[in-house]
Amino acid sequence: MKDFDHLLMVWQGQPKLEPVAVEEVLKQVKKGMSSLTRNLFWSITGMLLALFGISMVMLFFVFHSWITYAGIAVILSTMVIYVLMMIRDYRLINKQDLTIDPSSYLQSLKEYQKSRATIYGWMYYLYVLLLSVGLTLYFFEVLQSASTQFKLAAYGLTAAWLLFCTFYLKGRIFASEQEKLNLMIDRLVRLQEQFN
Amino acid sequence: MADNKEEAFRKVYEANSKKIFHLCYGYTGDDDAANDLLQETFLKVWQNLHKFRNQALISTWIYRIAVNTCLTYLRSEKRQAKDELTPLIAENKREEFSEKNEQVALLYKCISKLEESERIIITLVLDEVPYPEIADVSGISEGNLRVKIYRIKQKLTELYNHYERL
Numbered sequence: 001m002k003d004f005d006h007l008l009m010v011w012q013g014q015p016k017l018e019p020v021a022v023e024e025v026l027k028q029v030k031k032g033m034s035s036l037t038r039n040l041f042w043s044i045t046g047m048l049l050a051l052f053g054i055s056m057v058m059l060f061f062v063f064h065s066w067i068t069y070a071g072i073a074v075i076l077s078t079m080v081i082y083v084l085m086m087i088r089d090y091r092l093i094n095k096q097d098l099t100i101d102p103s104s105y106l107q108s109l110k111e112y113q114k115s116r117a118t119i120y121g122w123m124y125y126l127y128v129l130l131l132s133v134g135l136t137l138y139f140f141e142v143l144q145s146a147s148t149q150f151k152l153a154a155y156g157l158t159a160a161w162l163l164f165c166t167f168y169l170k171g172r173i174f175a176s177e178q179e180k181l182n183l184m185i186d187r188l189v190r191l192q193e194q195f196n
Numbered sequence: 197m198a199d200n201k202e203e204a205f206r207k208v209y210e211a212n213s214k215k216i217f218h219l220c221y222g223y224t225g226d227d228d229a230a231n232d233l234l235q236e237t238f239l240k241v242w243q244n245l246h247k248f249r250n251q252a253l254i255s256t257w258i259y260r261i262a263v264n265t266c267l268t269y270l271r272s273e274k275r276q277a278k279d280e281l282t283p284l285i286a287e288n289k290r291e292e293f294s295e296k297n298e299q300v301a302l303l304y305k306c307i308s309k310l311e312e313s314e315r316i317i318i319t320l321v322l323d324e325v326p327y328p329e330i331a332d333v334s335g336i337s338e339g340n341l342r343v344k345i346y347r348i349k350q351k352l353t354e355l356y357n358h359y360e361r362l
Contacts, residue, residue, distance in 0.1 A: 014300040
């Protein structure tokens with residue numbers, strides 16, 4: 001029968017399993033961003049680029065109808081609101097201080113999950129609705145001189161893309177993100193129960 | 197400024213990496229995964245080094261980061277499956293060790309059979325981290341911790357004796 005002191009001796013006498021060298025770790029840390037925030041960071045960058053592009057269209061293209069400008073303005077404002085929401089989420093993740101104890105960390109994860117659910121929930125439908133209104137107004141003048149086939153193709157493809165994003169892509173992205181968050185939350189809850 | 201940060205990081209890494217590695221290894225039973233978790237922990241240390249204002253021991257702060265990193269480790273099902281294999285991994289590793297080191301492999305196997313919270317606490321106990329620091333890392337009172345540690349020690353010793361007889 002071995003006692004705990006024996007286990008302590010075994011532990012302390014274990015061959016040195018060398019952790020990775022500090023240089024290797026430094027190389028890694030200098031790469032920056034953690035995987036959790038990377039996706040959100042690139043989504044924000046993509047949206048900002050799109051915003052820049054659309055702003056250029058508004059500034060440098062001359063349209064005759066105010067409806068077109070109204071359409072672009074609706075698109076731009078919708079995107080700005082969405083980007084602001086994404087930035088808020090990005091800050092929320094970054095604010096999540098991993099140095100805090102598991103229960104506070106769990107609380108911030110739940111807060112983040114709730115915020116993401118809102119973004120992928122009714123806010124997304126509002127976003128798509130406003131975007132569709134904006135695009136319809138924009139196409140009104142832009143496609144005026146186009147052939148019927150071209151008009152049909154433009155409206156059809158836009159509608160198809162929005163429907164694809166709403167009913168296929170959104171669900172998959174949301175489900176995968178929620179699954180990851182649920183796993184993290186479940187484990188933290190389990191651990192909290194063990195500590196209590 | 198950047199050089200200072202790098203220098204501070206080197207010092208912190210050299211002083212803490214072995215214990216953090218033990219913690220991660222005790223948690224996963226797999227040295228590749230332990231090294232990944234170690235790197236992830238120190239990535240967070242690097243990102244948050246400026247926030248550390250000596251309110252607590254830096255080692256406690258790093259332990260806390262490591263514990264939370266270990267807890268969020270099994271994010272995907274693939275990783276979860278890998279975790280379930282931990283005792284098996286430990287078993288396979290046993291064959292690679294010399295007779296003397298079989299005891300170490302057996303100890304890790306027994307640690308992997310413990311609850312997550314127990315694994316975290318016992319690796320800190322084995323590394324002789326002071327009790328107040330363990331209480332701080334795990335977020336439980338020192339009084340409760342002493343009782344818990346007593347039970348974990350008993351459980352681990354029983355497991356060890358059980359598997360040694362097999």
